Amino acid sequence: MKHTTQRKCPHVPHNPDTMQTVCELCSAEVFNDPSTGLWMTQTETVPAKPTPFTSGEVCAMLKIDFNLLRRQKLALIELKPGTTVTSEQSAAAEGLLNILDAIQDQALRSGEYTEKQIFG
Ligand SMILES: [Zn+2]
Numbered sequence: 516m517k518h519t520t521q522r523k524c525p526h527v528p529h530n531p532d533t534m535q536t537v538c539e540l541c542s543a544e545v546f547n548d549p550s551t552g553l554w555m556t557q558t559e560t561v562p563a564k565p566t567p568f569t570s571g572e573v574c575a576m577l578k579i580d581f582n583l584l585r586r587q588k589l590a591l592i593e594l595k596p597g598t599t600v601t602s603e604q605s606a607a608a609e610g611l612l613n614i615l616d617a618i619q620d621q622a623l624r625s626g627e628y629t630e631k632q633i634f635g
Pocket residue numbers: 524525526527538539540541542543
């Protein structure tokens with residue numbers, strides 16, 4: 516097995532128009548890896564890319580107050596057709612909508628989706 520090291524230098528190709536050139540930062544022989552589009556030496560690896568999202572999936576990092584989320588859930592569980600929505604339930608729904616907004620915003624920032632795919 517070839518000994519590989521994790522890529523440390525970001526490698527700036529001296530001549531980006533060729534497939535193999537010298538890095539302007541570390542002077543190593545680098546080539547453009549067609550699978551990643553990154554400039555690498557022959558013995559370097561890059562950390563495995565996370566599994567690409569399948570359509571309609573997003574991995575979001577959210578700052579969530581779980582005490583609040585629990586109360587919001589409880590408030591909404593009490594929702595019954597034909598009954599008046601309480602102010603607590605309304606606030607809970609609004610709070611959960613904010614979470615959905617945050618998920619949509621992150622999906623957009625991820626660059627994996629177009630604005631149309633997310634917001635319609
Ligand atoms: Zn370099």
